[in-house]
Amino acid sequence: MRILLLGAPGAGKGTHAKLICESLNIPHISTGDIFRDNIRKNTFLGIQARSYMEKGELVPDELTVAAVKNRLEKEDCSSGFLLDGFPRNINQAGNLNKMLSDTNQRIDAVLFMEAPDKLILERLTERRYCSKCGRIYNNKFNPSEVEGVCDSCGDVLLQRKDDKKEVILERLAIYNKTIKPLVDLYNILGLLHKIEVTNNIEEVFYKISKTLEAV
Ligand code: AP5
Ligand code: MG
Numbered sequence: 001m002r003i004l005l006l007g008a009p010g011a012g013k014g015t016h017a018k019l020i021c022e023s024l025n026i027p028h029i030s031t032g033d034i035f036r037d038n039i040r041k042n043t044f045l046g047i048q049a050r051s052y053m054e055k056g057e058l059v060p061d062e063l064t065v066a067a068v069k070n071r072l073e074k075e076d077c078s079s080g081f082l083l084d085g086f087p088r089n090i091n092q093a094g095n096l097n098k099m100l101s102d103t104n105q106r107i108d109a110v111l112f113m114e115a116p117d118k119l120i121l122e123r124l125t126e127r128r129y130c131s132k133c134g135r136i137y138n139n140k141f142n143p144s145e146v147e148g149v150c151d152s153c154g155d156v157l158l159q160r161k162d163d164k165k166e167v168i169l170e171r172l173a174i175y176n177k178t179i180k181p182l183v184d185l186y187n188i189l190g191l192l193h194k195i196e197v198t199n200n201i202e203e204v205f206y207k208i209s210k211t212l213e214a215v
């Protein structure tokens, strides 16, 4: 299955992507994670992406599209994948469409996770992630058993650099400016499924699973 996850910062894309990918056994491709990994390793891509991400701005399309193309060409994507946080604008969607049609692939479902702004701020300011395995936590809604320590691997939990209030607001403003044409596009193509994300993680995942079963 080939799935796209669209949604506001903090809507729960990464959290639910992990659950979906485990259940369908497909790779989880998050452009944000790819950039953060490159920043950690200090690669050329990481050096270029860092300044945009720290301000909450989009990384330029040439870099983003190239990173996705490179990832989709890997063998593990041949029978399905989930893209989390890509495409983010119409130009990226056009590039994705070309990449897929060139290889006779098509998208099966686009899940649109919409969340009210207040909820986003609350979720993101309390988010923590594991510096080793990437597992996502929340001090308020999804805490680890021991504060500051990952349940899965025992490593230390950190806060993302772009989870400061002023950067969150910038990410949200950019999201609000760019999302509508994408939603309209995938709606016209008959691929869009709106997912209500105000309930807890278990309930949201249940709704997603039911939606995907019907695709
Ligand atoms: P990216 O990493 O994609 O960040 P984002 O879109 O801002 O989304 P987040 O990862 O912050 O939120 P999420 O929806 O994954 O929520 P999560 O599951 O963690 O992008 C970062 C940056 O990279 C961008 O700003 C840009 O610079 C660059 N970039 C990335 N892709 C790009 C692209 N295509 N083009 C150009 N630039 C790009 O959940 C959030 C919190 O809420 C967690 O604490 C979680 O535990 C909690 N939570 C989740 N669901 C629930 C629930 N149902 N109930 C209670 N709590 C919940
Ligand atoms: Mg994420």
Ligand code: ZN
Residues within 6 Å of the ligand: 130, 131, 132, 133, 134, 135, 150, 151, 152, 153, 154, 155
């Ligand atoms: Zn961990």
